[in-house]
Amino acid sequence: MIPSNWYNIVPDLPAPPPPPLHPATRQPIGPDDLAPLFPMELIRQEVGQERFVPIPQEVLDVYRLWRPTPLMRARNLEKSLGTPARIYYKYEGVSPAGSHKPNTAVPQAYYNAQEGVRRLTTETGAGQWGSSLAFACAQFGLDCEIWMVRASYDQKPYRSALMRVYGASVHASPSPVTQAGSKVLAEYPGSPGSLGIAISEAVEVAASADDTRYALGSVLNHVLMHQTVIGEEALGQLEEMPDVIVGCTGGGSNFGGLVFPFLREKLAGKIDPVIRAVEPEACPSFTRGRYAYDFGDTAGLTPLMKMHTLGHDFVPDPIHAGGLRYHGMSPLLSHMYELGMFEAVTRSQRECFEAGVRFARTEGILPAPEPTHALAETIAEALRCKESGEEKVILTALCGHGHFDLAAYERYLSGEMEDFALPQERIDEALSGLPA
Numbered sequence: 001m002i003p004s005n006w007y008n009i010v011p012d013l014p015a016p017p018p019p020p021l022h023p024a025t026r027q028p029i030g031p032d033d034l035a036p037l038f039p040m041e042l043i044r045q046e047v048g049q050e051r052f053v054p055i056p057q058e059v060l061d062v063y064r065l066w067r068p069t070p071l072m073r074a075r076n077l078e079k080s081l082g083t084p085a086r087i088y089y090k091y092e093g094v095s096p097a098g099s100h101k102p103n104t105a106v107p108q109a110y111y112n113a114q115e116g117v118r119r120l121t122t123e124t125g126a127g128q129w130g131s132s133l134a135f136a137c138a139q140f141g142l143d144c145e146i147w148m149v150r151a152s153y154d155q156k157p158y159r160s161a162l163m164r165v166y167g168a169s170v171h172a173s174p175s176p177v178t179q180a181g182s183k184v185l186a187e188y189p190g191s192p193g194s195l196g197i198a199i200s201e202a203v204e205v206a207a208s209a210d211d212t213r214y215a216l217g218s219v220l221n222h223v224l225m226h227q228t229v230i231g232e233e234a235l236g237q238l239e240e241m242p243d244v245i246v247g248c249t250g251g252g253s254n255f256g257g258l259v260f261p262f263l264r265e266k267l268a269g270k271i272d273p274v275i276r277a278v279e280p281e282a283c284p285s286f287t288r289g290r291y292a293y294d295f296g297d298t299a300g301l302t303p304l305m306k307m308h309t310l311g312h313d314f315v316p317d318p319i320h321a322g323g324l325r326y327h328g329m330s331p332l333l334s335h336m337y338e339l340g341m342f343e344a345v346t347r348s349q350r351e352c353f354e355a356g357v358r359f360a361r362t363e364g365i366l367p368a369p370e371p372t373h374a375l376a377e378t379i380a381e382a383l384r385c386k387e388s389g390e391e392k393v394i395l396t397a398l399c400g401h402g403h404f405d406l407a408a409y410e411r412y413l414s415g416e417m418e419d420f421a422l423p424q425e426r427i428d429e430a431l432s433g434l435p436a
């Protein structure tokens with residue numbers, strides 16, 4: 001069944017998360033500071049204290065195109081590993097855009113349309129968020145303008161084609177159409193771009209037009225809350241409760257969406273799973289970043305958020321998991337990580353693709369490069385169970401399919417794919433640019 005509410009974990013936490021700060025005054029921001037960028041209802045949800053927020057009927061009507069999503073047991077994968085563990089995955093690749101992102105794109109487009117907004121701007125990394133927002137804007141009659149990180153724009157031409165089919169206009173970022181983009185291009189003409197740069201471009205355009213607002217596909221509290229439909233459905237679908245829950249983290253939305261409902265049950269003392277976030281070796285914000293106030297974008301236009309960050313100047317190597325190439329992390333998850341509510345580990349690009357190929361050959365579904373991080377960790381956990389003989393129940397989110405990522409899979413299969421070890425000096429250098 002599709003849940004009728006989203007779950008807001010904030011009121012259930014042992015301590016409240018630190019507030020976002022105004023970039024100029026360094027005081028906590030209020031609703032008025034966010035009003036040029038977001039509609040009021042989303043601002044309310046961002047700071048809301050109700051545990052459950054009803055999902056509007058118009059949003060449920062669109063969710064029904066693909067929800068509830070399947071919860072599957074990976075029996076063939078278990079057999080190929082020879083593990084006594086039982087592996088379950090919640091498959092979000094059945095959505096129109098092929099990932100979990102429409103779960104938040106649809107309500108964001110809906111609330112903007114309700115409040116009279118005509119156009120949404122956004123950034124996209126791998127292209128999954130861009131195609132999700134383009135789809136959602138088409139559902140509610142909004143224009144959509146998208147800045148797509150150059151590295152992905154070149155690697156994945158069919159993603160921008162899909163956005164255009166849904167009616168959006170798409171720029172490669174950095175682009176010459178904004179000040180933020182022009183500045184980067186002047187300094188570094190061959191820039192592969194980054195989510196931080198693309199966010200600056202989309203925010204700049206939204207802030208300068210009255211009928212235009214900005215939409216973010218991850219990181220923020222309301223985005224993670226919309227994604228809790230994943231975990232709520234899984235709670236109802238599972239026949240046995242998980243011992244281990246594993247998810248990949250870029251900005252943290254599919255992970256938060258999967259684990260928050262389980263954390264609610266854990267905080268209530270009903271279950272006790274180990275919860276583990278997996279990030280790329282090339283962009284390790286939880287495991288090697290600093291917990292500090294930083295900007296969400298490169299140009300410093302966004303509020304300052306306290307989060308695990310590699311520094312807003314950090315440009316990650318062009319790994320194929322474009323959705324995980326973000327310098328920061330959800331402030332809410334960062335706070336919860338500091339509270340010790342879950343663990344985090346990293347995985348290298350090649351071991352992730354190895355896991356993705358293994359999953360495709362056993363379960364038949366081709367995973368997006370992002371969730372192969374969760375699969376690599378799931379497989380490692382299942383192999384530890386094989387050593388110890390423990391019959392653990394493992395749950396993961398297969399948050400998207402990889403049909404647009406076949407060029408990357410071909411590189412992996414032909415042996416051309418590289419790993420990017422991240423030297424400490426690059427992190428130190430980017431962290432030296434953190435705001436004082």
Ligand SMILES: *Cc1c(COP(=O)(O)O)cnc(C)c1O
Nearest residue numbers: 128250251252253254323370400
């Ligand atoms: C965007 C994306 C991610 C990364 O974003 P999160 O907010 O961390 O979930 C991961 N997987 C897929 C398939 C994505 O599209």
